[in-house]
Amino acid sequence: MAELKNEQFNELEQFIDSMSSTKGELIRVLHKAQEIFGYLPKEVQKFVAKKLHVSTAKVFGVVSFYSFFTMTPRGEHNIAICLGTACYVRGAEKVLDAFKRELNINTGETTKDGKFSITGVRCVGACGLAPVVMVGEKVYGRVTPDMVKDILEEYKD
Amino acid sequence: MSDVKVTIDGKEVLVPQGSTILQAARKVGISIPTLCHLDLHDTKMVNKTASCRVCVVEVEGRRNLAPSCATPVVDGMVVRTNTVRVMEARKTIIELLLSDHPKECLTCAKSGKCELQDLSEKFGLREVRITGKSQSTYKKDYSESIIRDMDKCIMCRRCETMCNEVQTVGALSAINRGFEAVVSPAFESPLVDTVCTHCGQCVAVCPVGALTENDHTWKVLDALADPDKIVVAQTAPAVRVAIGEEFGAEPGTIVTGKLVSGLKSIGFDYVFDTDFTADLTIMEEGHELLERLEKFLAGDKDVKLPILTSCCPAWVNFIESQFPELIDVPSTAKSPQQMFGSIAKSYFAEKLNVPRKKMVVVSVMPCLAKKYEASREEFSVDGNPDVDITISTRELAHLIKQFNLDLNELEDQEYDNPLGISTGAGVIFGTTGGVIEAAVRTAYEIKTGKELERVDFKQLRGFDGVRVASVDMDGLVLNIGIAHGLGNARQLLEEIKDGNPRNLHAIEIMACPGGCIGGGGQPYHHGDSSVLKKRQEAIYQVDREMKIRKSHENPAIIELYETYLGKPLSEKSHKLLHTHYSVKDKV
Numbered sequence: 093m094a095e096l097k098n099e100q101f102n103e104l105e106q107f108i109d110s111m112s113s114t115k116g117e118l119i120r121v122l123h124k125a126q127e128i129f130g131y132l133p134k135e136v137q138k139f140v141a142k143k144l145h146v147s148t149a150k151v152f153g154v155v156s157f158y159s160f161f162t163m164t165p166r167g168e169h170n171i172a173i174c175l176g177t178a179c180y181v182r183g184a185e186k187v188l189d190a191f192k193r194e195l196n197i198n199t200g201e202t203t204k205d206g207k208f209s210i211t212g213v214r215c216v217g218a219c220g221l222a223p224v225v226m227v228g229e230k231v232y233g234r235v236t237p238d239m240v241k242d243i244l245e246e247y248k249d
Numbered sequence: 250m251s252d253v254k255v256t257i258d259g260k261e262v263l264v265p266q267g268s269t270i271l272q273a274a275r276k277v278g279i280s281i282p283t284l285c286h287l288d289l290h291d292t293k294m295v296n297k298t299a300s301c302r303v304c305v306v307e308v309e310g311r312r313n314l315a316p317s318c319a320t321p322v323v324d325g326m327v328v329r330t331n332t333v334r335v336m337e338a339r340k341t342i343i344e345l346l347l348s349d350h351p352k353e354c355l356t357c358a359k360s361g362k363c364e365l366q367d368l369s370e371k372f373g374l375r376e377v378r379i380t381g382k383s384q385s386t387y388k389k390d391y392s393e394s395i396i397r398d399m400d401k402c403i404m405c406r407r408c409e410t411m412c413n414e415v416q417t418v419g420a421l422s423a424i425n426r427g428f429e430a431v432v433s434p435a436f437e438s439p440l441v442d443t444v445c446t447h448c449g450q451c452v453a454v455c456p457v458g459a460l461t462e463n464d465h466t467w468k469v470l471d472a473l474a475d476p477d478k479i480v481v482a483q484t485a486p487a488v489r490v491a492i493g494e495e496f497g498a499e500p501g502t503i504v505t506g507k508l509v510s511g512l513k514s515i516g517f518d519y520v521f522d523t524d525f526t527a528d529l530t531i532m533e534e535g536h537e538l539l540e541r542l543e544k545f546l547a548g549d550k551d552v553k554l555p556i557l558t559s560c561c562p563a564w565v566n567f568i569e570s571q572f573p574e575l576i577d578v579p580s581t582a583k584s585p586q587q588m589f590g591s592i593a594k595s596y597f598a599e600k601l602n603v604p605r606k607k608m609v610v611v612s613v614m615p616c617l618a619k620k621y622e623a624s625r626e627e628f629s630v631d632g633n634p635d636v637d638i639t640i641s642t643r644e645l646a647h648l649i650k651q652f653n654l655d656l657n658e659l660e661d662q663e664y665d666n667p668l669g670i671s672t673g674a675g676v677i678f679g680t681t682g683g684v685i686e687a688a689v690r691t692a693y694e695i696k697t698g699k700e701l702e703r704v705d706f707k708q709l710r711g712f713d714g715v716r717v718a719s720v721d722m723d724g725l726v727l728n729i730g731i732a733h734g735l736g737n738a739r740q741l742l743e744e745i746k747d748g749n750p751r752n753l754h755a756i757e758i759m760a761c762p763g764g765c766i767g768g769g770g771q772p773y774h775h776g777d778s779s780v781l782k783k784r785q786e787a788i789y790q791v792d793r794e795m796k797i798r799k800s801h802e803n804p805a806i807i808e809l810y811e812t813y814l815g816k817p818l819s820e821k822s823h824k825l826l827h828t829h830y831s832v833k834d835k836v
Contacts, residue, residue: 156426
């Protein structure tokens with residue numbers, strides 16, 4: 093697991109300090125924190141709570157509510173499989189199963205080598221391409237289970 | 250603001266603008282059922298999450314049913330609370346709530362006092378048509394004080410409102426979503442690892458069995474059944490004005506003699522009074538106050554003022570975890586519960602000539618934090634705790650019932666000597682303002698050497714969350730602050746951090762709204778704050794009827810100092826009656 097670095101905390105602190113007011117900005121701050129750290133471990137949530145003068149319980153409440161936020165570090169390449177209605181009816185679950193089988197991990201988990209992680213997401217707004225899979229920022233459309241091996245191959249050095 | 254006219258079930262009513270439909274309905278005698286709603290206006294708490302939807306009503310001209318607890322009235326509004334549509338919706342809502350609720354009523358700690366059970370009964374539910382596997386599976390979380398059983402949580406969020414808005418502790422939040430949604434500390438940590446103060450106000454407002462006290466009555470039974478043990482009881486001031494309610498008495502009924510009788514009937518060897526050690530607390534805390542005050546006025550820069558009372562264990566937990574910079578302002582005097590344990594297992598055990606391990610000290614407290622307090626390591630000698638078992642007012646009532654006794658039918662009995670002798674000053678510890686009034690009664694006479702003509706300090710009494718008053722001690726003006734409810738305490742603490750602009754010399758803090766009379770271990774008030782006021786009046790009545798009303802005139806206290814402790818703040822007093830605090834870093 094990647095260590096939490098002081099520079100990362102500094103960057104987050106600068107971001108928070110640059111806000112004119114932090115009232116009602118918890119979600120924005122958490123987005124930024126996840127962007128910086130890749131995930132939201134307890135230490136980061138406690139840090140955010142202290143900086144925004146809210147309870148850690150409240151921060152955790154928000155983190156646990158939104159599926160976008162994660163408390164486990166994601167892999168170098170996060171595979172986001174859309175499970176929105178359109179993708180779902182066109183076979184997203186089978187695609188998800190194929191990824192799980194290939195990588196031998198469950199949704200929300202990361203491979204031992206830290207390379208891949210799988211998350212199920214709701215509609216990404218590309219229903220015309222259903223079922224949609226995103227690896228990092230790259231979008232794959234009309235994905236079938238047989239394509240899964242080839243997609244993963246692209247990221248294996 | 251002008252009034253608006255609304256019609257509810259055909260009855261016209263004028264209510265102030267901004268009122269809810271629920272409030273308007275109550276005004277014409279229509280009580281719409283509620284579940285998540287809770288209005289404790291004396292403590293300024295209103296839980297209107299409108300999450301349960303039990304209180305829905307039909308509003309003419311609106312397509313959807315409206316939650317009456319959160320819908321403000323408008324002029325000319327026509328509301329119906331009892332149409333078939335409303336009743337069907339209400340029944341379905343209760344069924345949905347029950348569909349994912351464990352059907353463990355027979356063994357649930359809240360059985361008979363559960364608001365969900367009451368609703369189910371009221372609507373005559375005989376089956377739950379909505380089935381499926383129970384979705385949430387949370388492990389029970391046991392702290393010394395509180396048990397969280399989140400499978401029973403109905404997400405009314407009263408506890409969250411209490412913990413965050415009234416107490417400003419911030420231990421709880423709603424977490425997760427859907428079936429998994431419950432109220433929990435950060436990271437689902439056990440309560441003991443969090444900023445929870447164990448005040449138990451969450452338990453006091455939980456409508457179901459999701460939050461209950463950690464019941465220790467069986468430990469008491471074990472101790473009573475052991476022929477080798479000498480079992481000693483102490484009863485806190487606020488218990489005597491509340492426990493009657495569990496046996497059907499009106500709130501505020503004073504049942505001191507019956508309480509003693511009940512404890513003796515179930516087998517306690519000695520029944521003593523925490524009021525005795527409340528008097529002792531005054532001797533120690535009062536002298537500490539005067540000592541600090543004199544040094545302060547003489548210009549000693551090392552002396553910190555104001556001095557804060559330290560009787561309330563939830564309040565001590567609060568300062569330890571949330572105000573590390575103020576850790577050395579509370580009095581070092583132990584709480585009356587702990588002073589009692591300490592004195593019982595030294596002075597009294599020596600009098601009986603028995604080793605401390607042979608003695609079992611049982612406290613009956615209006616409080617859940619007292620359970621946690623008794624378990625603190627510093628309150629034990631060689632692993633033997635000063636107070637062995639702490640049970641709440643509710644638990645004692647249960648125990649008495651299990652012995653087939655009705656408190657109302659018992660003859661009055663007196664407390665035993667010597668630790669049962671007390672004063673009016675001791676009993677007012679049970680209400681907000683009482684500890685500091687008791688302290689002033691003694692400090693005044695010690696400081697001035699004159700007899701106090703009027704012992705009632707009305708300026709210190711009342712129900713406002715934060716009160717400030719001055720007492721003239723023959724030229725020396727003592728500025729006093731009082732807060733009850735931890736949110737109000739926070740206000741005063743912030744003020745001290747900001748340099749104490751009102752120049753307060755002494756502050757009394759009680760964690761629970763109303764003080765111990767509203768403690769987390771008291772009979773459930775179900776949102777009726779008039780109950781607390783009646784208990785408060787009763788406390789002052791007990792004080793008025795006491796022969797002695799000043800702690801330093803308690804003959805048993807005088808004897809304790811003469812024969813055992815020496816004088817207040819002596820070395821022995823420090824060893825037995827004082828403690829220390831430590832900063833606790835918790836989530």
